[in-house]
Amino acid sequence: MDAAGRFITSFVGELDDAPAKGPVLSAQLAHRLGLPPPDGPGTFDDLLDTFGQAARHAMETAGPRFFAYTPGGGLLSSAVAELLARAVNRQTALSWAAPGLVAMEQGVLRWLCSEYGLPADSGGLVTTGASMGTLSVVVAARHRHLNEDFRDGTLYVTAHTHFCVAKAARIAGIRPEHVRVVPTTPDLRMDVAAAAQLVAADRAAGRRPFLLVATAGTTDTGTVDPLLDLAALARREDLWLHVDGAYGGFFQLTRRGRDQLLGIASADSITLDPHKGLFLPYGTGVLLVRDPGALRAAHLEEGPFLQNAGAAEMLPNYAELGVELTREFRGLRLWLPLHLHGVDVFRDALDEMLDLAAHAHDELRRIPGIDVPWRPDLSTVVFRDEAGDEATRRLLDRILASNRVSLSSTRVRDRTLARMCVLSHRSHLEHVEDALELVRSAATHRPADPPLTAEGR
């Protein structure tokens, strides 16, 4: 235990200066790391060493200059919670087996439901991530609206919807051509009128619309779909409204975020990723549902070996609400940091992210030759080299060559964009400034005369 503690302190202490990317994993080392376990015992210190070496051959996702994909950081208090939960090893699939712990987890879920304005009898589940929650949503919505014969079931997304929805639909047996892509307005939001038309046309053609997926913070650009109008459409057309808040949902804890997410209270379900917006370690998602009965109806099965089970009054059996049976006390990962630090610390951190992204946007706009097409709704800023896609890729390569920051890229409307997402509790102004300085310098030191290929604006 002491050696593990020392290891963690040293690892986390080095994060501030860690390179953006560790060394390339050699075939030799990969082979050594993958060796089968020996018949006899090993030495803990040696094994810790091996683990540390393996962990350093990686993208530095926990450091303060990680602005690629969707950061989260990884709060140490949550990792400690995880160790505690694993050490007591309670089973929280069925509430009678550990009612006290399930009561704690329920407290967090009830608090979240109230933050989003969901009714008192709403509920949910702590999942391993938004993908898992989304699968349960598609199955629950399918079950409620279409029952067993769902061949004609049709759902609605945009080009910026996370692919986990299409993946869940495929697993749930929805035909790929019935995942309908609604056009977006010039500011990249779902076009509500176009969605209404598509739903009407699908009904006329004999398809059965059942699920409308809005995104509260797209992965591409952090854009929030028009939730109020989509809620009205879902009501009118009797569709299940799902809001994907995996990236942006926790901005609801801030006043500005609440304004952006207006309408989220009308959702039938919301997916959240505490491993993004609450800075918790990977593997922690949340699914909130207006009607837990709909989740239960879609997931409930019974086994003859579970007959002796009593029932814990008032507490849900999580196994009846999702895909998993055996599960750890996942809720402590949320409960401990929230109770230990208090909610205000999270509000302030998320507010800081909004400020940092606004600052990055303003500064990027000042750099000659850099185009910043959209003002961020939340904490994701995208930009490009005015000279075109190839130039943008080269610009990004020059930034990343420093091995000091991580940014990523995406494609929106057939154009390549560099992307900076600020969402780690370890990222502050100085780290964003580091990234901006690298962009400035990469934009100034463009290599002379890029080849004159048929590219550009």
Ligand SMILES: *Cc1c(COP(=O)(O)O)cnc(C)c1O
């Ligand atoms: C990350 C993300 C997902 C997928 O979540 P996982 O936790 O990786 O399963 C879904 N939607 C959005 C908007 C995301 O940012």
